[in-house]
Amino acid sequence: MELRKLRKVYGSTVAVDGVDLDIGKGEFMTLLGPSGCGKTTTLRMIAGLVEPTEGEIRVGGKVLSSPGTKVVPPEKRNMGMVFQSYAVWPHMKVFENVAFPLHNLKKSKEEIRRRVRAALELVKLDGLEDRYPSHLSGGQQQRVALARAMAVEPDILLFDEPLSNLDAKLREEMRFELKEIQRRIGVTSIYVTHDQAEAMAISDRIAVMSQGQIKQIGNPCEIYDSPQDPFTAEFIGLANFIPGKATGERTVCLAGHQELEIDKCRTLNAGADVLLSIRPHNIRIYKQSDRTRNELEGIVEKGSYLGDKVDYRIRVGERILRVQTPPGEVFTDGTKVSLHLPAEKISVISVNPG
Numbered sequence: 001m002e003l004r005k006l007r008k009v010y011g012s013t014v015a016v017d018g019v020d021l022d023i024g025k026g027e028f029m030t031l032l033g034p035s036g037c038g039k040t041t042t043l044r045m046i047a048g049l050v051e052p053t054e055g056e057i058r059v060g061g062k063v064l065s066s067p068g069t070k071v072v073p074p075e076k077r078n079m080g081m082v083f084q085s086y087a088v089w090p091h092m093k094v095f096e097n098v099a100f101p102l103h104n105l106k107k108s109k110e111e112i113r114r115r116v117r118a119a120l121e122l123v124k125l126d127g128l129e130d131r132y133p134s135h136l137s138g139g140q141q142q143r144v145a146l147a148r149a150m151a152v153e154p155d156i157l158l159f160d161e162p163l164s165n166l167d168a169k170l171r172e173e174m175r176f177e178l179k180e181i182q183r184r185i186g187v188t189s190i191y192v193t194h195d196q197a198e199a200m201a202i203s204d205r206i207a208v209m210s211q212g213q214i215k216q217i218g219n220p221c222e223i224y225d226s227p228q229d230p231f232t233a234e235f236i237g238l239a240n241f242i243p244g245k246a247t248g249e250r251t252v253c254l255a256g257h258q259e260l261e262i263d264k265c266r267t268l269n270a271g272a273d274v275l276l277s278i279r280p281h282n283i284r285i286y287k288q289s290d291r292t293r294n295e296l297e298g299i300v301e302k303g304s305y306l307g308d309k310v311d312y313r314i315r316v317g318e319r320i321l322r323v324q325t326p327p328g329e330v331f332t333d334g335t336k337v338s339l340h341l342p343a344e345k346i347s348v349i350s351v352n353p354g
Helices: 039-047 094-104 109-122 138-151 168-185 196-202 220-225 230-235
Strands: 002-010 013-022 028-032 054-059 062-065 079-082 156-160 188-193 205-210 213-218 240-246 251-253 259-261 273-278 284-286 295-305 310-316 319-325 336-340 347-352
Touching (some): 002 039, 013 213, 028 039, 028 196, 039 188, 079 138, 094 109, 109 138, 109 168, 138 168, 168 196, 205 220, 205 230, 213 230, 230 240, 230 347, 240 319, 295 319
Parallel strands (some): 028 188, 156 188
Antiparallel strands (some): 002 054, 054 062, 240 251, 295 310, 295 336, 310 319
């Protein structure tokens, strides 16, 4: 699938602003971002439920939507969609719910029976064909919605926050089941969520969105370990931001004249203003200097015990850095400490030539 310069405007509001995205066959792609970032509007344009203001959508070389061409209607796109609300009909039994779109496609009774049974078996609901939705749990109802989407044997599955109405434990279980089902059937899937952990767990790649634009595209490791802009760094987990000035191709001088070396970045030009990012758990803390490169001196202002870790606020000059350590490492408030920032864990997320 290809999205090119996709744009949607409602009056004076730009909901989606020039989205470019390539999604491979069989890939699980997630559109991740806060409420109002344009991810659901993008998904609905792909589904054909919303007509783009500008831009083009192609699947397998076929144009679904493009300026000056006839838009392919939703029912002709061979896509299945799973919504945030289960959208199952309470007056229909499970079998009838799953079979409903197949009747619209004019499938034979034998074909409907085959597809419904196969879909229910895939989502582990075989044997529940004669139950009404009111006799199912929330997780089972969401499985019915998934089975219904898969029964049409779509080329692409679309998910619009499908797990947000489930409790936390069930949501965690379902995310792994969704990914396992997607792998088994090999269908291209596009998933919308605001939940970072959910996106990290299920995605082959993630497109991080903000204010109608894609900020970064990459696999979960790339998005988390190498954010390319402040929004992505802050939205995906916790991040420290450190401004400085480049003194060489891989070195940055901070406000206190300490110099940091950076391993993974494009070549820097001396004199450029840069913004660095590092995750709290990637900073090493010592009571005495370890005399290594990339070492900063600081004072513990506060430590918070969180069970599986301790979250520290460390004052380094005029700046506060977050540092997270295993629970066995204890540093009392007021302790002078040394911080080691591994060069390979520092990301350069913005560069201003100055």
